[in-house]
Amino acid sequence: MIPAAFDYVRANTLDEALNLLAQNEEAKILAGGHSLIPAMKLRLTQPSLLVDLGRIKDLSYIREENGQIRIGAMTTHYQIESSDLLQNVCPLLPECASHIGDMQVRNKGTIGGSLAHSDPAGDWPAAIIALNAELVAISKSGERTIAANNFFVDLLTTALEPGEILREIRVNKTNGRTGHAYVKMPHPASGFAVVGVAANLSFNGGRECKAASIGVTGVSSKAYRASAVETALTGAELNDSTIDSAAAHATDGIDINGDVFASDEFRRHLAAVYTRRAIAAASERAK
């Protein structure tokens, strides 16, 4: 449990961090460290330099701007979980945060660190996909915005280019008749999602689903959007039977992971069950 030798720099500004990243291909960003440090202790990863973003003040915030919610990448899970603003305008985020690790982890780990790590069983990716979030990446050559659905590329791989830092997460405020939910079966040892499903639904009148956005984590090598479920829900009158048949598409076209805790066959089943539960809960909350 002793990592290989590495250098450490506490960056004071984003520019300083970007410069260090540009100068050192083997550098890694430290953004809470709850995945990176354990991996380093097991020598699964051996970065030569850690660039700590922890003291950069303007990376930790939750605010409303131009009708959007903007969350700094270094905002901790706990700050999101306890945000009154988010509770009012985007309750899926606090709900998702409450499922992450334990109190100690939530006080230290950050949303940006978690997203950029792209753990296939992390909680945030499901919620971020369901909210159609935009992720703002910054490098020395400027900023660009990446849609959540395009951000997660593969196991522990994101659309971030070398030299880029995830700076901000943007989500739209919910308005109209909407309902959110994040439900999860945690692995009994790690607490990570065996299956985690985030649902973001909006309704016309009555129970007719106007739009549905479903993010799924834990099932495959990366979090994904359950498009077939969304299609089945959109325009449908939501009841037990329509929800059930829509949820059955949770893993359409997806390569499913299996392990000693849950085989791929069982995970396929769980994905459908938890998708149904997420939709039912979101639908109930929209009433």
Place this chain on the structure above:
Amino acid sequence: MAKYIGKRIKRTEDPRLIKGLAHYVDDIDLPGTLHVAFVRSMYAHARITGIDTAEAMKAPGVVAVYTGKDIATKIGPVPCAAALPDLKVPDYRVLATDKVLFVGHPIAAVVATDKYTARDAVEYLYPGVYLEELPAVVHVIDGVPTSPVIHEHFGDNIAYKLTSGEGDIDAAMKAADRIVTQKMIHQRLAPIAMEPRGVLARYFPGEEELTVWSSTQIPHLLRTQLALMIGIPENKLRVITPEVGGGFGSKLNVYAEEALLGWISMQLGKPVKWIESRRENMQATIHGRAQVGTVEVGVKNDGTITGLRYNVVADLGAYHQLLTPAIPTLTGLMLSGAYKIPAIQMNVTGVFTNKMSTDAYRGAGRPEATYVVERVMDVIARELNLDPVEVRRKNFPKASEFPFHTATGLDYDSGNYDGALDKALDLSGYQKLREEQKKARDNGKLIGIGLSSYVEICALGPSQAMPAGGWESATVRIEPTGKVTILTGTSPHGQGQETSFAQIAADELGVDLNDVTVIHGDTGVVQYGIGTFGSRATAVGGTAVLIAIQKLKEKAAKIAAHMMQCDASRLSFEAGCYTREEAAAAAATGKSEPVVPVGEAPGGALNEVPTPTNGRTKLTIQEIALAAHIAKEIPPDTEPGLSATYFFEPKNFTFPFGTHICVVEIDKDTGETKIIKYVAVDDCGKVINPLLVDGQVHGGIVQSIGQALYEEVIYDDQGQLVTGELMDYAVPKAAQIPWFETDRTETPSPVNPLGVKGVGEAGTIGATPAIVNAVVDALAPYGVKHLDMPMRPEKIWKIIHA
């Protein structure tokens, strides 16, 4: 008298632990300490074809590299204390010599100036370790694996075969109306003490003295074994166990690393330290359980049991650690459970596999027995369409039948099994639970109720039945200032005996609890002792404390009588004071005794030295302690000082018991099990500190929940350890634990004067079957009769969706 015994007194150990002020091995810093790291096998079975240490030796900061070939003849083998007929004992060297036999098997030790350099040097050494992988022996589920043979010279993989039990088993089976048979798997578990193992060794070449700090449960036994392994005189070796962060049996052992560190320190003349990582802890600290067996029970149609046979294969791992082969024999001892069974037979085959050794893990062989018996009681109830309560009660010995002899050769000391069962039924509202269950089933819900009426064997034990002494020692001293020091041969590592032994002493001596200090775990300070395991510390070690105090008081009374110039028989002792009885009586009646003026000797006693206490009729034991040390006014035939030592040899084990009831609900969609009610009624005899007993019961149930629902050490077909981290191996966390309702009955043990039985392992013995019985009961609508642990959701889902 009992000001402290029986009271819920908070652990005096806790403030230092909570504040982070306690000292574990890793908290001890000695100047100039070198650090050790191990190269361990990544294969389950491989031949070592060469080790090239040149690259590692070149690294700056590396002081030494030792391989098995270097030291094979210099350090004795890792010891096995179990003595069984025809037992095959492999030569277990502290570093592998020709072959590696399990993942994590140490191959080489690297010594460096700091722990980081040592760890890096392991990476440099790996490429120089040449291994030729061999097929591995991993699974015993389908019987004894015949090929390959792990220890070639033994000819096969069978370490031993043993048959135990009494009574005519064949006749007993013939007398039955039917035979109920069930195969059961006790999965391999990892004990997971919160503090992994750790060793610090310091050799003084001038004094030729070696001190070994180790996170162990048995400092004295370790000292003896290390002295033999390393070849240092035992009186030049001191073992210190500082704070120990849990053991659960995993530190009731003598490990290769402990000897190796001591030996390296002697080679280099410097302190050396090794702290086990969690990954090493999963790989190379003993595992527990790992039995696959089939139980056959002969029963009459009314539920009366006529006989029980258990044929079992025990997965021992590659080598024998201290008690490895003996653990399944404890299973054999406890196969009568809480029942009258006229004939019992266990046939055990101990098998070598390419895995870490199994050994004592909380319960150590008894949870397996209790599980077999309590599980099969439910299978019987199902087959005979009887309530599980009824089957149990039918076969209980009555309270009047104790001491009760079992067909496993034991004599249960005392018990009232109906009493504990009744209390648990009452507390849980059993009848109402059954009604609710029926209603829930009608509504398509899966509710299960499980119970377990267990008996365990504690207070290990009479020396005749133990490999290396079963007694325990205590020294009690009252210091000149009146403070009481207790030296116990037990080695508490979470049990709280610094508190409970102080309670015993404070009550017996009539002093304040805060005046008592309990010292343990330092062979340089404490007289020889056996240690803490087998739920023995209070029943055996606590009794030693009590009797040592009684011895001390005999002497104190003698001194008191001398000081108060009366016969010892005229003294009374209460609340820490010796009082001259007729003085008290006289005071009560208004008469006064003739008082001898201070400084004036009474007639006819010219030789007696006049003393300031002459004339006093009341003295505290603490005042007497001072007088005993000043030694001016003690009787002429009396040794100065005030201390006593006692080695207590128990005449029997003790047999705590109880009934646990668990209610679960199963999520039909996902197969997840939720415990919705848990009731535990335990009887551990007299209770010294109810808080400590509650803590033991709670912790034990938690570990049972772990075994029943979550935990399993998994090796794959190649012998790779799949569950090598706490990310994969699920120890239950607080959020996964339900509320426990606990209560007790109290049936004192006649085996010791305290009447205590022991409670350290009750939870892991009693709770597991209750939880599994509840899950199986919940699945009864699907025709499920048995399901092997752990109750992973997928297993249950497959049944529901078959």
